[in-house]
Amino acid sequence: MRSRIAKSLTIGALAAALAACSSVPLDEQGTDQGAAGQGAGSGASTGQIMDPFNPQSVLAQQRSVYFDFDSYTVSEQYRGLVETHARYLAGHGQQRVVIEGNTDERGGAEYNLALGQRRADAVRRMMTLMGVSDSQIEVISFGKEKPKATGNTEADYAENRRADIVYQR
Amino acid sequence: MTAQPHIRYAAAAAPARRLLAALALLLAAALLWRPAQAQLRVDISGTGATQYPIAIADFSGDDTGRSIADVIRADLTRTGQFRLVSAVGSALTVDTPVAYDDWRARGADTVAYGSISRSPDGRYDIRYRLADTVQHGQLDGVAFTGTERELRRIAHQIADRIYEKITGVRGVFSTHIAYVLKQGGTYELQVADADGQAPRVALRSREPIISPAWSPDGTKLAYVSFESGKPVVYVQTLSSSQRVPVANYKGNNSAPAWSPDGGRLALVLTRDGLSQIYVVNADGSGLRRVTRSPMIDTEPVFSPDGGSLYFTSDRSGSPQIYQTSLDGSEPRRVTFNGGYNISPRISPDGRTLLYVSRRDGAFRIASLDLSSGNETLLTNGRDDQSPSFAPNGMQVLYAAVQNGRSVLAGVSSDGRVRQTLSVLNGEVREPTWGPFPQ
Numbered sequence: 320m321r322s323r324i325a326k327s328l329t330i331g332a333l334a335a336a337l338a339a340c341s342s343v344p345l346d347e348q349g350t351d352q353g354a355a356g357q358g359a360g361s362g363a364s365t366g367q368i369m370d371p372f373n374p375q376s377v378l379a380q381q382r383s384v385y386f387d388f389d390s391y392t393v394s395e396q397y398r399g400l401v402e403t404h405a406r407y408l409a410g411h412g413q414q415r416v417v418i419e420g421n422t423d424e425r426g427g428a429e430y431n432l433a434l435g436q437r438r439a440d441a442v443r444r445m446m447t448l449m450g451v452s453d454s455q456i457e458v459i460s461f462g463k464e465k466p467k468a469t470g471n472t473e474a475d476y477a478e479n480r481r482a483d484i485v486y487q488r
Numbered sequence: 489m490t491a492q493p494h495i496r497y498a499a500a501a502a503p504a505r506r507l508l509a510a511l512a513l514l515l516a517a518a519l520l521w522r523p524a525q526a527q528l529r530v531d532i533s534g535t536g537a538t539q540y541p542i543a544i545a546d547f548s549g550d551d552t553g554r555s556i557a558d559v560i561r562a563d564l565t566r567t568g569q570f571r572l573v574s575a576v577g578s579a580l581t582v583d584t585p586v587a588y589d590d591w592r593a594r595g596a597d598t599v600a601y602g603s604i605s606r607s608p609d610g611r612y613d614i615r616y617r618l619a620d621t622v623q624h625g626q627l628d629g630v631a632f633t634g635t636e637r638e639l640r641r642i643a644h645q646i647a648d649r650i651y652e653k654i655t656g657v658r659g660v661f662s663t664h665i666a667y668v669l670k671q672g673g674t675y676e677l678q679v680a681d682a683d684g685q686a687p688r689v690a691l692r693s694r695e696p697i698i699s700p701a702w703s704p705d706g707t708k709l710a711y712v713s714f715e716s717g718k719p720v721v722y723v724q725t726l727s728s729s730q731r732v733p734v735a736n737y738k739g740n741n742s743a744p745a746w747s748p749d750g751g752r753l754a755l756v757l758t759r760d761g762l763s764q765i766y767v768v769n770a771d772g773s774g775l776r777r778v779t780r781s782p783m784i785d786t787e788p789v790f791s792p793d794g795g796s797l798y799f800t801s802d803r804s805g806s807p808q809i810y811q812t813s814l815d816g817s818e819p820r821r822v823t824f825n826g827g828y829n830i831s832p833r834i835s836p837d838g839r840t841l842l843y844v845s846r847r848d849g850a851f852r853i854a855s856l857d858l859s860s861g862n863e864t865l866l867t868n869g870r871d872d873q874s875p876s877f878a879p880n881g882m883q884v885l886y887a888a889v890q891n892g893r894s895v896l897a898g899v900s901s902d903g904r905v906r907q908t909l910s911v912l913n914g915e916v917r918e919p920t921w922g923p924f925p926q
Binding site: 417425426427428429430432433434436437440457458459460461462464465 | 696698699714717718719738739740742743756758761762763784786787800807828830831844846851871873874917918
């Protein structure tokens with residue numbers, strides 16, 4: 320959890336820099352290699368590869384947005400992550416993604432389906448504001464039905480309050 | 489509450505049933521309508537305020553007569569409305585004159601008894617009578633014929649007749665329930681008798697199945713399957729296992745609910761953003777949006793008159809139950825207690841609303857008298873979900889978690905009698921009680 324946040328913060332700081340000066344070369348993202356993330360290949364040089372189907376790429380490794388309990392807005396720390404994907408998608412108009420929302424296991428199946436959808440939709444809205452076409456994005460939800468973490472600790476719940484950006488081949 | 493004796497029973501899989509199951513596997517479809525191997529059991533605790541004392545004698549003439557009486561006794565006991573008076577050794581046949589005063593002295597106001605015989609073609613003739621020991625007369629008397637496989641159904645029909653003769657309310661023992669059983673990574677949509685026995689698999693999938701909903705005539709189930717990678721609403725005809733996607737739009741498709749005439753479905757789509765309520769014809773045509781809110785609107789159910797929908801919305805900041813007309817106008821908030829009220833279900837007479845309410849971190853089944861505004865918490869579990877009324881409004885089926893496992897549970901609609909129908913192997917979710925047989 321801590322490493323995930325640390326990593327996201329790094330990207331977030333970078334994205335903020337990028338936003339401030341849009342002509343900054345993308346290869347400056349290569350600094351994001353300190354933390355051991357959840358994705359495979361941490362420590363490899365990911366920043367320069369902008370290919371969602373390359374496991375070494377940040378687009379493949381950093382594609383989950385986590386949400387606080389009872390929260391359905393993208394927190395500031397994930398803004399950079401969303402922006403990285405949004406930039407890629409805006410530049411690749413034929414590429415489609417599905418944003419999959421998830422919730423923790425507490426509560427009803429249908430209401431959680433709606434809540435997961437609201438989380439995924441928050442990511443979609445941020446992406447469209449960043450220039451991605453709505454036609455490239457489908458927002459769906461698994462609600463509480465497909466938990467990544469199957470335990471019932473607070474850490475498990477936090478892992479499941481999540482929206483994943485999934486590139487379609 | 490007084491503790492009642494625990495009743496546990498499980499139907500043995502008949503060889504013929506196993507053969508059928510094997511054939512079904514050979515045919516390899518996940519969609520076959522066939523007997524399931526999961527077995528349910530029933531635990532009963534608690535009693536109702538008024539209990540009718542009744543003696544139910546083993547039916548005479550054939551070994552199956554005892555099984556028939558066992559099913560009837562279990563059905564009536566499960567309601568909490570009956571107290572069984574022992575009829576052991578009575579050896580009553582359907583033609584035996586009933587010694588009314590003797591039975592009355594033993595405490596039974598009514599006596600059910602009968603005979604069963606097997607004809608040369610293998611069919612059974614079952615004759616039953618219900619005697620009133622107070623009035624010294626016969627309340628009911630009927631003859632049935634059926635195959636061995638139909639004996640359980642006939643026993644439920646007899647229990648229904650006894651229940652109605654004595655309480656004045658139509659019995660629900662011949663009805664069915666549907667639920668989702670999760671075993672490992674496999675999801676099964678199952679249909680079982682109202683007592684949890686004789687489960688059959690309507691759909692098997694490696695992906696989640698939620699929100700099964702019975703058509704009013706009991707011949708179809710609408711449900712949400714994730715098999716295509718996202719929630720899609722299907723309608724499946726039970727007898728043929730034929731099914732069609734009725735809502736497969738961009739985004740989520742979920743929460744189907746039938747109109748009382750069976751002609752339309754209310755459901756929830758996210759094609760226009762967040763979850764909103766739509767109505768379609770039962771074949772998927774004629775899509776029309778009902779609610780237009782910037783928030784979540786979900787879990788629609790039709791009122792019994794078909795003129796309005798109850799639904800869950802968080803438009804007030806927390807999920808609450810609302811009612812709206814079918815054109816989406818005049819939405820009216822219905823629940824006010826607590827900060828989390830979801831999954832509305834309306835009683836057959838339209839007077840009582842069930843829902844799941846979060847109280848002190850626990851999810852309970854609540855019952856709201858719509859005319860008086862009185863709310864009752866029917867259950868006291870930690871995670872009680874998916875309530876539904878029996879078609880006579882007397883019982884409520886729901887999903888509970890006991891000892892860390894998901895189980896089927898029932899409670900009388902006055903909250904006095906609770907029971908557990910637990911699957912021996914797997915998690916059971918999303919139960920829903922079917923309609924009266926047509």
